[in-house]
Structures are given as structure tokens and as C-alpha cells.
Amino acid sequence: xxxxxxxxxxxxxxxxxxxxxxxxxxxxxxxxxxxxxxxxxxxxxxxxxxxxxxxxxxxxxxxxxxxxxxxxxxxxxxxxxxxxxxxxxxxxxxx
Ligand SMILES: [Zn+2]
Numbered sequence: 001x002x003x004x005x006x007x008x009x010x011x012x013x014x015x016x017x018x019x020x021x022x023x024x025x026x027x028x029x030x031x032x033x034x035x036x037x038x039x040x041x042x043x044x045x046x047x048x049x050x051x052x053x054x055x056x057x058x059x060x061x062x063x064x065x066x067x068x069x070x071x072x073x074x075x076x077x078x079x080x081x082x083x084x085x086x087x088x089x090x091x092x093x094x095x
Contacts, residue, residue: 002074005062008043008052014064015042020071022063023049024078024085031079031087033071036064038093 005011005021014021014036021034021041034041042048054060061078065071079087 001065002070003064005051005064006055008050011036011041011043011049011051011062011064017066019064019066020068021049022065022071022075022078024061024063025054026059029082029085031075031082031085032090033075033088033094034090035093038090040090040092 005014011021017036019036021036021038023032023034023041024030025032032040039045040048043050043052049060049062051060051062054062063071063074065074075087079085
């Protein structure tokens, strides 16, 4: 099931659950697929995504799914529906 991630806490709780995160960055016009244990998907890390802040500033959106196929489909759908967005699979956690 696809779940929208609205806060950092919500994502932190998912850290030990196997699954995938779709991270949408509005300013960068970028949609990225991560595993939830990727350091770039970790709100605690300085280089990680920050869903709470992104929501507050309207700079991004985040989706979680246990299924890679489902997360992948969502990421592609977002990239297709938004003008000029690129979709990439994170090179760090892609496995
Ligand atoms: Zn990643």
C-alpha cells in the first residue's frame, strides 16, 4: 500500500521496515527512488530528506511503499504528470 509521508517522525519509524521511498524535490524537479534505509532517505542524517520541512515550505512530497514495483510506478507517474521532472533511481541504495 502506498502511504504519503508527511513528517520526519513517520519516516524515521519506517527505517527498519523493508520498503521504498519516493522523494519528490520541487525546486530540483526531481523524483528519486530510495530504499528507506538509504542515508539520503534518513531525516536524521544531515544529507537526508526532511519531509516535515518540505511540507512546511511546499518544496517536496514523499511516498512510501513496501513494494518496489508500486513505489516505482508512483515515481514514474509523478515524473510524467509534472512538467520537466526527471525520474532517477538513487545510485547509492539501488540494489
Ligand atoms: Zn538512496
